[in-house]
Amino acid sequence: MTHTATTEEKIREFVKFSATVTGFxxxxxWGTGQAEAYYExxxxxxGADALQQAISSxxxxxxADPVVKSIIKLWYVGVWYGPELTGRVDVAAWTAPGRSGAKPAVPDDSQPEESLRRQATPGQRQHGQDRAGDNDERTPPFVVSPDAYTEGLLWRAIGAHPSGAKAPGYGSWANPPTLENH
Structure with a gap:
């Protein structure tokens, strides 16, 4: 009888792999509270196959694996930059006016979140193609969860606090920053 890993086991494997590639x-x-959201x-x-391939490579x-680069960025900044955007960002897609028929500069509440991302079943995508199978237009980067920005590893890595969140307290500017030893 073969053992099929449960989702919980797969998330644990994902976190173990992520610890290796992020240096944390x-x-x-686990302390970020983002493991499940990032795995999903x-x-x-x-797709599950691409993730498993990255983990077992x-x-x-x-x-050099573009999926791994995307995973590292995800943990550090809380934004999903698909492998197709690794190393380049489509500036025009992010600076276009929101309601001019072009992609919105930032997703807004007037469009359901699901319509902003192309939907397809996991594994349907070939590397370099979008989930629907065509190469012409990719999903723009997006913040994965409401807490992803404040929980990004970036802040701990640079010894800072996220702007507008987790403030260090009144008068803290008078003290020099302290860096954790990572």
């Missing part, structure tokens, strides 16, 4: 401990990653995002956007090749 599994404890730190990767599986939804790239040769450690020397991991840094």
């Amino acid at each position: 401990s599994e404890f730190d990653l 995002t990767v599986v939804d956007r790239e 040769d450690p020397s090749a991991v840094a």
Whole structure:
């Protein structure tokens, strides 16, 4: 009888892998509260097979894998930049006026979230194609969850606090910053 991993086991494996590629401990990653949301995002956007391939790839090749680069960015800034956007950003798509018929500069509440992302079943996508199978237009980057920005590893890595959230307190500007040893 073969053992099929449960979703919980797959998330644990994802966090263990993420700890390796981000340089933060599994404890730190679980502490963000984002593990499940990030796992679901990767599986939804790239498919379970692409994630498993990234996790089980040769450690020397991991840094070159575009899915791995997207996972690292996801943990650090809380934004999903699909592999197709690794290394480049379509500035025109993000600076276009919101209601001119072009893609909105920032997703707004007037459009259901599901209409902003192309939907298809996991695994339907081939690397370099969008989930619907055509190459011409990709899903723009998006913030994965309401807490993703404030929980990004970026803030801990640079010894800062996210603007507008987790303020260090009144008068804290008078003290020099302290950096954690990572």
